[in-house]
């Protein structure tokens with residue numbers, strides 16, 4: 001029964017194409033205008049690491065890495081502007097624009113690891129291998145950049161399956177394998193150890209510029225032996241709540257892992273876990289139906305430090321709450337280009353207005369109307385497809 005419903009949903013999704021008048025020039029296909037900036041490594045210029053010379057000597061865990069939530073799930077012309085999509089631009093466009101963490105859900109579909117949204121029938125963004133290969137190509141072309149992947153292992157596949165995909169795609173050549181500062185050099189206990197994070201410059205010099213977290217990461221006979229660069233997310237990272245349906249509800253409290261429920265964020269920080277701010281909201285169409293809240297996105301992703309629901313406000317509050325010099329090391333947002341969200345990361349990193357080497361998204365030239373038209377079209381689609389969303393709500397297990 002579930003399968004036939006999903007088939008119906010897939011068919012409906014295919015119909016979910018927003019009319020031409022509502023389609024946005026942001027939706028890909030168009031070529032970059034004259035907005036692209038030169039690469040950061042022109043001879044004579046100071047070396048920039050992750051878009052700034054100031055970040056080279058900074059430890060990886062003393063930087064805010066701006067992230068795209070559900071980075072593979074697009075609301076663009078490749079998905080008929082799917083209202084289930086979380087981003088207007090794909091992962092490599094996002095990297096070129098300065099995003100340095102990509103988050104995605106990985107499911108098992110017919111024996112293959114695929115990037116799917118809740119279920120592969122709902123939104124399938126293709127094989128993990130293909131995505132990893134594109135990230136590998138991007139890293140090839142951008143030798144001073146350190147990128148982090150956060151993969152949700154929705155079907156609890158063994159580390160060896162992920163490791164094999166990293167090897168096949170070639171991405172493993174860039175994989176960062178940590179050393180541990182507390183419990184020493186013991187890969188079998190790596191998920192209970194504190195990582196001695198190097199500086200970006202050290203990672204770039206070693207050409208180990210890809211950090212990978214996976215949750216969950218089931219141990220099998222090869223975990224930690226063959227693929228020590230695959231890190232168990234919740235041994236190293238803690239998160240704020242991800243299931244937010246009101247802009248007033250963003251908090252700084254630890255939500256996961258539950259092992260720190262009692263001691264909270266301060267306990268996790270003391271144990272060396274890196275904080276991840278989930279800063280995206282859902283629209284609750286009915287009690288169970290949730291879709292990315294695009295209508296409030298200019299507020300949600302705003303760098304404003306006092307406005308309720310704004311990323312700037314959320315980050316400021318958390319830094320105050322966590323004490324002293326603690327940055328949100330990772331921030332995940334939907335529709336990252338709006339706000340723009342990266343302004344908040346730049347401000348936390350102390351490089352506001354001085355980032356270099358970023359490229360504007362294709363077709364994006366400050367045409368604010370295009371986004372608004374898209375939203376209007378999407379609202380129509382949302383009404384038409386209410387039942388479809390109802391079906392998908394039961395499977396909600398998103399971040």
Ligand SMILES: *[C@@H]1O[C@H](CO)[C@@H](O)[C@H](O)[C@H]1NC(C)=O
Pocket residue numbers: 058059062325348349350
């Ligand atoms: C972290 O970076 C800040 C600059 O944002 C710097 O002042 C501080 O000393 C760094 N902390 C550590 C522990 O290196």
Ligand SMILES: *[C@@H]1O[C@H](CO)[C@@H](O)[C@H](O)[C@H]1NC(C)=O
Pocket residue numbers: 028029090091092093131134362
């Ligand atoms: C993103 O889109 C561009 C074309 O617009 C394409 O070249 C690139 O491969 C895409 N990246 C991903 C990760 O799909």
Ligand SMILES: *[C@@H]1O[C@H](CO)[C@@H](O)[C@H](O)[C@H]1NC(C)=O
Pocket residue numbers: 178179185
């Ligand atoms: C771990 O220990 C082995 C054997 O003592 C050594 O060869 C290796 O370099 C060490 N690795 C790290 C990351 O310290």
Ligand SMILES: *[C@@H]1O[C@H](CO)[C@@H](O)[C@H](O)[C@H]1NC(C)=O
Pocket residue numbers: 186187188189
């Ligand atoms: C590594 O850690 C595991 C788990 O804590 C422990 O059982 C094992 O003895 C350790 N191995 C070494 C060589 O220290």
Ligand SMILES: *[C@@H]1O[C@H](CO)[C@@H](O)[C@H](O)[C@H]1NC(C)=O
Pocket residue numbers: 188189190191192232235
């Ligand atoms: C690794 O983490 C998992 C899940 O948190 C836990 O069950 C396991 O015991 C940990 N392994 C080690 C060696 O600490």
Ligand SMILES: *[C@@H]1O[C@H](CO)[C@@H](O)[C@H](O)[C@H]1NC(C)=O
Pocket residue numbers: 220221
């Ligand atoms: C792990 O290794 C043991 C002993 O070699 C073997 O019996 C078992 O089937 C292996 N398990 C997996 C999941 O590969």
Ligand SMILES: *[C@@H]1O[C@H](CO)[C@@H](O)[C@H](O)[C@H]1NC(C)=O
Pocket residue numbers: 243245284287288396397
């Ligand atoms: C998310 O929040 C909604 C609304 O508060 C609630 O109905 C739902 O059960 C929550 N889902 C999860 C997975 O926490």
Ligand SMILES: *[C@@H]1O[C@H](CO)[C@@H](O)[C@H](O)[C@H]1NC(C)=O
Pocket residue numbers: 304305306307308
């Ligand atoms: C930030 O938001 C507050 C409250 O909405 C508003 O009063 C203020 O003008 C905003 N600041 C900026 C710089 O936009």
